[in-house]
Amino acid sequence: MSDKEQTAGVQRPVLTLPNQADKLLLHSCCAPCSGEAMEAITASGIDYTIFFYNPNIHPQREYLIRKEENIRFAEKHGVPFVDADYDSDNWFERAKGMEWEPERGIRCTMCFDMRFERTALYAHEHGFSVISSSLGISRWKNMQQVNQCGTNAASHYPGMTYWDHNWRKGGGSARMIEISKREHFYQQEYCGCIYSLRDTNKHRKAQGRDIIRIGKLYYGDDAPSDS
Numbered sequence: 214m215s216d217k218e219q220t221a222g223v224q225r226p227v228l229t230l231p232n233q234a235d236k237l238l239l240h241s242c243c244a245p246c247s248g249e250a251m252e253a254i255t256a257s258g259i260d261y262t263i264f265f266y267n268p269n270i271h272p273q274r275e276y277l278i279r280k281e282e283n284i285r286f287a288e289k290h291g292v293p294f295v296d297a298d299y300d301s302d303n304w305f306e307r308a309k310g311m312e313w314e315p316e317r318g319i320r321c322t323m324c325f326d327m328r329f330e331r332t333a334l335y336a337h338e339h340g341f342s343v344i345s346s347s348l349g350i351s352r353w354k355n356m357q358q359v360n361q362c363g364t365n366a367a368s369h370y371p372g373m374t375y376w377d378h379n380w381r382k383g384g385g386s387a388r389m390i391e392i393s394k395r396e397h398f399y400q401q402e403y404c405g406c407i408y409s410l411r412d413t414n415k416h417r418k419a420q421g422r423d424i425i426r427i428g429k430l431y432y433g434d435d436a437p438s439d440s
Contacts, residue, residue, distance in 0.1 A: 247347035267298035329366035
């Protein structure tokens with residue numbers, strides 16, 4: 214059965230962009246999180262471009278795997294893909310003093326701000342009036358925190374809007390997993406940054422579990438995961 218046949222029975226509402234905009238710049242954090250958003254946007258006939266800017270991801274090998282998975286899926290759907298710089302030094306500079314902040318705390322706000330700021334800047338420079346992100350679909354993320362950062366970034370440019378569509382609703386979260394298994398996406402086991410990796414491995418060790426092995430687990434594999 215083809216991918217189109219597999220998704221043919223999915224009942225999604227037809228999406229429309231805010232302010233009758235004609236195109237969208239979608240920030241993508243990874244292929245698994247953006248898969249459902251991309252298929253929903255594509256099914257609605259919206260003209261969009263993927264913007265990949267995630268300097269938080271560590272180590273670089275993890276970053277490259279996540280990026281290549283996203284490129285693979287974008288090419289499959291014929292969606293333009295913008296590969297922004299791996300600006301990790303800047304990210305670490307901005308994270309100074311926040312190394313021990315908890316997940317969903319001020320370090321995550323900084324991280325979202327940084328990614329949305331670059332997304333909004335690119336949108337402004339290339340004629341996009343609407344931006345959005347796949348970040349909010351994950352149950353591990355605070356959607357209000359994500360949306361506030363996106364809205365703040367867009368507010369710096371007159372006429373720009375952050376589209377706060379809830380990608381989780383209407384079965385979106387479940388379809389995210391279904392698409393990930395269908396595409397055999399790489400399954401990251403932590404948010405992305407070095408501090409998330411540190412804390413996740415600490416939790417695993419306390420439970421007597423193996424630490425994360427970069428580049429080893431893919432959706433559809435039998436190995437258990439917290440993702």
